[in-house]
Amino acid sequence: MNDKQFWSTLGGITAALALLFGYLIYSEHEGVNAAQAEVVSLRDRIASSRKTVQSTPQVEQEVIILREISDRIREILPDTKDLNNVIRDFEEYMQEAGVTSQGFRPTSNSNSRQRTRSAFERVSYQWRLAGDTFQVLDFLNRIETHSRFMAVSKLSIKSANRRAILDEGVASHTIILDVETYKYVPPSAKEGEVEIRSYERKRDLLSGKIGVRRQALTLQTYRYQGARGRRDPLVDPRVPARVDDPNAWTVQRQQEEVDELVARVEEAQGYWVASNAAKSVLERMVQRSELEKLILRIGEDVRRIEDEGHITYRPAQKRLETLVTEPLEVLRLALDRSKAIEGPSATALQTVGDTMVGYIEALEYEYALDAFDAVVDSLELLADDPERMELADWLLMLYEEATILRDFSAIEFDVGGVAIIEGLEPVIIIDGKRRTIGDLVADDLVVHGVRPNEVDFIFRGAIVTREF
Amino acid sequence: MISVNLLPEEYRRRAKSPIGIIAAISAAVLINASLFAYWGYLHFGVKANVATTRDVLQADLAGLKWQVDYHNSLKAEIATRSQREQTLAEITKDRVLWTKTLDELIDVVHAGREGVDHFIWFNDLAAEVKTDRNNHGQLTGDGVSGAEAYAQLANFAEDLEDASLSSLMGIFEAPEPLQATQEKPDETLIPSVTWSFPLRMNLLSPQDRVKNREAAEGDDQ
Numbered sequence: 106m107n108d109k110q111f112w113s114t115l116g117g118i119t120a121a122l123a124l125l126f127g128y129l130i131y132s133e134h135e136g137v138n139a140a141q142a143e144v145v146s147l148r149d150r151i152a153s154s155r156k157t158v159q160s161t162p163q164v165e166q167e168v169i170i171l172r173e174i175s176d177r178i179r180e181i182l183p184d185t186k187d188l189n190n191v192i193r194d195f196e197e198y199m200q201e202a203g204v205t206s207q208g209f210r211p212t213s214n215s216n217s218r219q220r221t222r223s224a225f226e227r228v229s230y231q232w233r234l235a236g237d238t239f240q241v242l243d244f245l246n247r248i249e250t251h252s253r254f255m256a257v258s259k260l261s262i263k264s265a266n267r268r269a270i271l272d273e274g275v276a277s278h279t280i281i282l283d284v285e286t287y288k289y290v291p292p293s294a295k296e297g298e299v300e301i302r303s304y305e306r307k308r309d310l311l312s313g314k315i316g317v318r319r320q321a322l323t324l325q326t327y328r329y330q331g332a333r334g335r336r337d338p339l340v341d342p343r344v345p346a347r348v349d350d351p352n353a354w355t356v357q358r359q360q361e362e363v364d365e366l367v368a369r370v371e372e373a374q375g376y377w378v379a380s381n382a383a384k385s386v387l388e389r390m391v392q393r394s395e396l397e398k399l400i401l402r403i404g405e406d407v408r409r410i411e412d413e414g415h416i417t418y419r420p421a422q423k424r425l426e427t428l429v430t431e432p433l434e435v436l437r438l439a440l441d442r443s444k445a446i447e448g449p450s451a452t453a454l455q456t457v458g459d460t461m462v463g464y465i466e467a468l469e470y471e472y473a474l475d476a477f478d479a480v481v482d483s484l485e486l487l488a489d490d491p492e493r494m495e496l497a498d499w500l501l502m503l504y505e506e507a508t509i510l511r512d513f514s515a516i517e518f519d520v521g522g523v524a525i526i527e528g529l530e531p532v533i534i535i536d537g538k539r540r541t542i543g544d545l546v547a548d549d550l551v552v553h554g555v556r557p558n559e560v561d562f563i564f565r566g567a568i569v570t571r572e573f
Numbered sequence: 574m575i576s577v578n579l580l581p582e583e584y585r586r587r588a589k590s591p592i593g594i595i596a597a598i599s600a601a602v603l604i605n606a607s608l609f610a611y612w613g614y615l616h617f618g619v620k621a622n623v624a625t626t627r628d629v630l631q632a633d634l635a636g637l638k639w640q641v642d643y644h645n646s647l648k649a650e651i652a653t654r655s656q657r658e659q660t661l662a663e664i665t666k667d668r669v670l671w672t673k674t675l676d677e678l679i680d681v682v683h684a685g686r687e688g689v690d691h692f693i694w695f696n697d698l699a700a701e702v703k704t705d706r707n708n709h710g711q712l713t714g715d716g717v718s719g720a721e722a723y724a725q726l727a728n729f730a731e732d733l734e735d736a737s738l739s740s741l742m743g744i745f746e747a748p749e750p751l752q753a754t755q756e757k758p759d760e761t762l763i764p765s766v767t768w769s770f771p772l773r774m775n776l777l778s779p780q781d782r783v784k785n786r787e788a789a790e791g792d793d794q
Contacts, residue, residue: 111594119601126608133615140623147630154637157644164647171654182661225660238679246672254661256668261699287664289657299646322658324665325786327673335683339695343719343762357690 165301169308172298173315177322181254182289188228191286194251195232202244204236204280212283229258229285237276238262238339239332246329248284254324259283264339274423276340334364344418359421362410366403366429373399373436386453387460390479393440397482400437407433448486454496461503470511477504506567513562513569516547520573523555531555667779669702669744674712677739681732691729692719692764695772702776709779712745714772718753719764726753726770733774743785745774 192209199206212229234241241262248255263279270276301307308315336342342356354362373396380392407429416422449457457480464473477500484500487493521534530541533555544552546562554561559572578585675698682693695714702710718726730751734742753770777785 112597115594115597115601119605122601122605123608126605126612129612130608130615133612133620137615137620137623140620140627144623144627144630147627147634151630151633151637154634154641158637158640161640161644161647164644164651168647168650168654171651171658175654175657178657178661182657182664225664238675242672242675245675249668249670249672254664254668256664256702257671257700259699259701260671261697263697264695289660291653291657299643299650301647322661325668325670327670327676329672329676335679338679338682338693339698341694341717342692343759343764343767345761345763355690 165307166311166314168299169301169304169311170315170318173308173311174319174322177319179289180252181322181324182225182287183253184289184291187253188230191230191253191255195248195284198244198247199234202236202247203240204234204244205277207233207235207279209233225287225289227285227287229283232280232282232284234280234282235277236280237278238337241278241280242329243331245282246327250324250326253286255284255286257282258285262339264341267341270340274426276337278339332364334361336360342418353417354415356418356421359416359418363416363421363424363429366406366410367424369399369403370429370432370436373403374432377436377439386449386456387476387479390449390453390457393443394479394482396436396440400433400440403429403433404437448490448493449480449483451493451496454480454493454500458496458500458503461500461507465503465507465510468510468514470507470514473507474504474511477507509565509567509569513550513564513571516550518546520560520571523557523560525555525557533560666783667702667704669700669710669776669782671700674700674741674744677741678712678733681729681735681739681741684732684738686725686728686732690720691725691732693717693726693729694719709776711773711775713774716770716772717756718768718770719766720768723753723755723768726751726768740785740789741774743789744777744782746777747774749773749775 188211195209196206209230209232212231234244236244245257245260248257259281260283261281265277265279336357344353344356376392376396376399380389380396383389383392407425410416410425416425457476460476461473464470464476480500481504484497487497518536521537523534524532531554533540533552535546535552540546540552542552542554546552549565551563552560553563553568559570561568561570563569682691685691693716695716698712698714700710700712718729720726730748732738733748736742749771751770753768756767756769758765759767776782
C-alpha cells in the first residue's frame with residue numbers, strides 16, 4: 106500500500122468512525138432531550154396532580170354535603186311529576202282553607218321558560234275556586250309552603266256581587282289560579298356514587314355544614330295569620346243608610362267585634378277539647394270550670410250586641426251566627442249533657458279526695474281547697490246516688506278540715522313560755538299575756554290543753570295543735 | 574525505475590518510525606475515542622440518569638393516578654348533583670309569594686291614616702308573573718274608594734310605597750299615576766258617593782326582587 110492509499114484509507118476510516126460516533130452522539134442527544142422533556146412533563150403532571158389531590162378533602166366534603174342534602178333537593182324538585190298526589194294535596198288544602206273547587210285542568214307548557222331551559226319540565230294546572238279573600242290566601246299559603254316547589258304564576262279574583270253576599274251572608278268570590286310545579290329532567294350522566302372512606306365519620310364531622318346547607322334550601326315562605334280583624338277587600342263595605350241611628354257601628358267595628366267573639370269561642374272550644382283530653386280528673390274539672398265561665402261571659406256579650414242591634418252588616422251577621430252563636434250553643438249543650446249524664450264519677454270523687462288529703466298532709470291547704478272547688482258545683486248532681494253522695498260528704502268534711510287548718514295556720518301569736526305544775530292548771534304566756542285552759546286567745550280560738558312543747562286549741566269546734 | 578541500495582547494511586540509513594503516520598493514526602484514534610467516550614458518557618451517564626429520573630417520576634405519577642381519578646370522580650359527582658341545586662335556584666328566583674303580597678296589600682287597605690280608613694275595596698284583582706325580558710308581570714285591580722275626600726286615594730297610593738307598612742316596593746315598581754272616576758251616587762248606601770280607580774303595579778325583574786329581598790333580610794338581621 107503506498108502512502109497515498111494509506112492516507113486515503115486512514116482518512117476514510119477515521120471519517121467514517123467519526124461520522125458514526127457523531128450520529129450516535131446526535132441520537133443520544135435527541136434521546137436525552139426527549140427524556141428530559143418527558144421528565145419535565147412528568148414533573149408538571151405530578152405537580153398538577155399533587156395540587157389537584159391537595160383539594161380532595163374539600164371536594165370530598167362537598168360531595169358528602171351534596172349527598173346528605175340530596176333527599177331534600179329531590180323532595181323540592183323531584184324527578185317525577187306525581188300529579189295525582191299534588192291533586193290530592195290540593196283537595197286537602199281546599200278543605201282546610203274552606204275554599205271550594207269548581208274545576209281544574211292542566212294548562213299547556215308553552216311558557217318561554219319551558220322552551221329555553223331544559224333542566225326541568227314545567228307542569229301547570231289551572232284551578233277555578235270559590236271562597237272569600239282570606240280563605241283564598243290561606244289556600245295560597247298552603248300551596249306556597251308545600252314541600253314540593255310550587256308557584257302561582259297567575260291568579261285572578263273576581264268579587265262576589267253585593268246581592269249574593271247580602272243573601273248568603275258570605276262572600277264567595279270567583280278565583281282562577283294557575284299553579285305550576287316542576288319536574289327535574291336529569292342529564293344523561295348518572296349520579297354515580299364514589300366510595301368515600303370513613304364516610305359516616307366524615308359526615309358526622311360535617312353535620313354543622315350539612316345543617317346550614319339544608320337550611321339554605323328552605324324555600325322562601327310566609328307565615329299567614331288569617332284575617333286578623335281586617336275586612337275582606339273584595340267585599341263592598343258600605344252599609345245600608347240608617348238615618349235613624351247616627352251611632353250605628355261602622356262595618357269595620359262590626360267586623361272587629363264579631364272577630365273578637367269568634368276568637369273567644371275558639372278559646373272556649375280549646376277548653377272543651379282540653380277538658381276531654383285531660384289526663385287527670387282534676388285537670389278536667391279545672392278546664393270545665395273555665396269553659397263554663399267563658400260560655401257565660403260570651404253568651405252575655407252576644408245577647409247585648411243582638412239586643413242593641415249593632416250588627417247590621419250581613420257578612421258580620423252571618424259570621425256571628427255561624428261562628429259564634431251556633432258553636433256556643435253546641436258547646437253549652439255538650440257541657441250540660443256531660444254534667445247531667447255523668448256528674449263526677451266515684452273514681453273522680455275518690456281522686457279529688459285523695460288529692461285533698463295529700464295536700465292537707467303536706468300543709469298545702471289552699472291547693473286542697475282548689476281541688477275541691479273544681480267539683481263543688483257538680484256535687485248537687487249526686488243527690489240521688491248514695492254511693493257517690495258518701496264520697497261527696499267526705500269531700501265536704503275534707504273541705505271543712507282544710508278551711509279550718511288554713512285559717513288556723515294564718516293566726517299568728519307568740520308563746521312566751523309554759524308552766525306545768527302538778528296539781529295546778531297549766532299556764533301558757535301568749536303574746537305576753539297569761540292564759541290557762543278555757544281562755545279565749547282570739548276569735549273562735551280557745552286554749553284546750555298545754556304540754557311542754559305544744560298547745561291545743563279549740564278552733565271552730567275542732568281541736569288543733571300548735572307546736573312552739 | 575527500480576532503485577537498488579547496494580550499500581552494506583551498516584552504511585545503510587536506519588529505517589525510522591513514520592512519525593506522520595503515527596501522528597495521523599493517533600489523531601484519528603484520539604478523535605474517534607473521544608467521540609466514543611462522549612457517546613458513552615451520554616448513553617450510560619446522562620441518558621441513564623434521565624431515564625432513571627423519568628422512571629421514578631412515572632412511578633410517582635402512577636401512585637398519584639388513583640388519587641387524581643378519585644378526585645375527578647368526586648368532581649363529576651359534584652357536577653351532576655349540583656345541577657339539580659342550580660336548577661332549583663333558577664326556578665325559585667322567579668317565584669312571587671302571592672300570599673305575602675296580597676296580605677300586605679290588605680294591610681295597606683286596612684291601615685288608613687291618622688284614624689281615617691282608606692275605605693277602599695276592589696271589584697277584582699289579578700296578578701301574573703311573566704318571564705319576558707321587558708315585562709315581568711303585574712298586579713292589577715279595579716278599585717273603589719268610598720272615602721269622603723278623594724284625597725284619601727292619594728294617601729292610599731303613598732301608603733302602597735311606604736316601607737313601614739309593607740314590603741310591596743321590594744317586588745313592584747311604584748304604582749302608576751292615580752286616576753279616578755266618580756260613580757253615580759247610591760243614596761241607599763253609606764257612603765253614597767264612590768270613586769272607582771284602576772290599580773296597576775308592575776313587577777320588578779327577578780334579579781331586583783331577589784336583591785331587594787336579600788337587602789331586607791340583611792336589614793332584619
